[in-house]
Amino acid sequence: MTATELCYLTIREASSRLQSGQLSPVDLTRAFLDRIEQLDGTLQSYITVLPERAMAAARTAEADLLQGHAKGPLHGIPIALKDLYDTQGIRTTASSRVMADRVPTEDATTTARLEAAGAILLGKLSMHEFALGGPDPTCGFPLARNPWNLDHIPGGSSSGSGAAVAAGLCMGSLGSCTGGSIRGPAAYSSIVGLKATYGRVSRYGVVPLSWSLDHCGPMTWTVEDSALMLQAIAGYDPKDPTSSQAPVPDYTATLGSSIKGLTIGVPRHFFFADDPRIDRDVLTTVDQALQVLEELGARIQEVTIPTLDYCGAAQPVIMLSEAFAYHEQNLRTKPEAFGEMVRARFRTGGLFSSSDYVQAQRVRNVLKRQCAETLRQVDVLASPTMSSPAPAFSEMDAMTTARRPSFTGPYNLTGMPAISVPCGFTPSGLPVGLQIAGKPFDEPTVLRVAYAYEQQARWFDQRPPI
């Protein structure tokens, strides 16, 4: 296989070759490091690359596999982490000058679980500063570019994760999501991004943006790969006070099961509204994806969730209020260390009243209840992931994200699992994502629907032209 073909293997494909001895983790890791060196000067998806550490881990993995000590499907798989995830002894910056020299003394729980599964860490990925909107050239860190069109953003805040997975610069990544920062870059970069149920994946050791909205999850080329990564990181963590003790199922067990008879709810009143801020090409593309799901035997049913209309008001109040609380000290003592966009947004969070915050949390409860009631009638909800395709860098300012309706934020408010899977391209060649959301802790059904669509549509056969 050529080096490019190696880097374009899925985790499942690579794992099979690694465990049968057809492929060495050393050769695979070297292929990725070479490709990063070749392409990342343009893509800027990495903040920190760890070639010596990665090769050492690859040699250890090779020895383990040769001796028959396979740890599981992630053993020997090169991955990268959003630079929000603490890595012991390796700087973790959150893409901010505020943390430019921060070197954690302990791995995040998710970092440790991936290492225990035998994954090989290639490096730390670029992101929007402190996981909040961007990209901001004043943050002092590289801005990742969209491999499908370098003049456009790859989405955020897990921007480097989206770009690196799409361009074959890592086999999988972890992103974080407070309002859409896993699914947004997944949609814009034509990859899969899974925001697991709140509490499903530990947030310990992940720099917080908003404690009650932050979620962690995988970003990969395929749905199955996301299921494999989720399997390694899901589960109770006593260090995270919001971690759930709900049992962890086998996330790959029902992939490939028919979706015939499943009911898919579509809140068209919100996601397909007659709103000039919602791109018509995106809606057309997603409607075509819904048709595919129908052809696969699912029943599409229009549903109404009235409180969706208030998510755009509620989510930022909660997010920015909690973010201000975390950053308050630094905002007062060294505001110049923040990039302009994030500084302004965090400062705004300090200006909301307590009754604003409480009201937003109460509206959130109404939304949770309405979604739960709807999910008694349907199995999952489907929609476009984003209201528009990836904007150009030239279009971005501090308010760009806030002005567009958020199609991802509602599922951060509710904590429901939600995935974005590629569903096509606009006439101008920009990727479009299909979002599937489900009942709390029902990742298996969400993955099953996404997998069924993915295998039928096969958008994963197309890689970006780089």
Add this chain to the structure above:
Amino acid sequence: MTTPDAISLEQFQILTERAGLNLTPDEVTALKPMYDFHAAQIRSLHEIPLDAEDLAVSFSPTWDPQA
């Protein structure tokens, strides 16, 4: 662009001082449009009749970090 219900620049400055932001006059002026944008949306939140609706986030006394 300010809406008819937007607070004045002077009132906004008091808000920023109360939050301990210590902004320069230029920074106050620059930040106000972002606040006005969110404030307009927040007004809609306060107009929803929620009766005795509970908070979405409740304190749980049962977490044991040693578990």
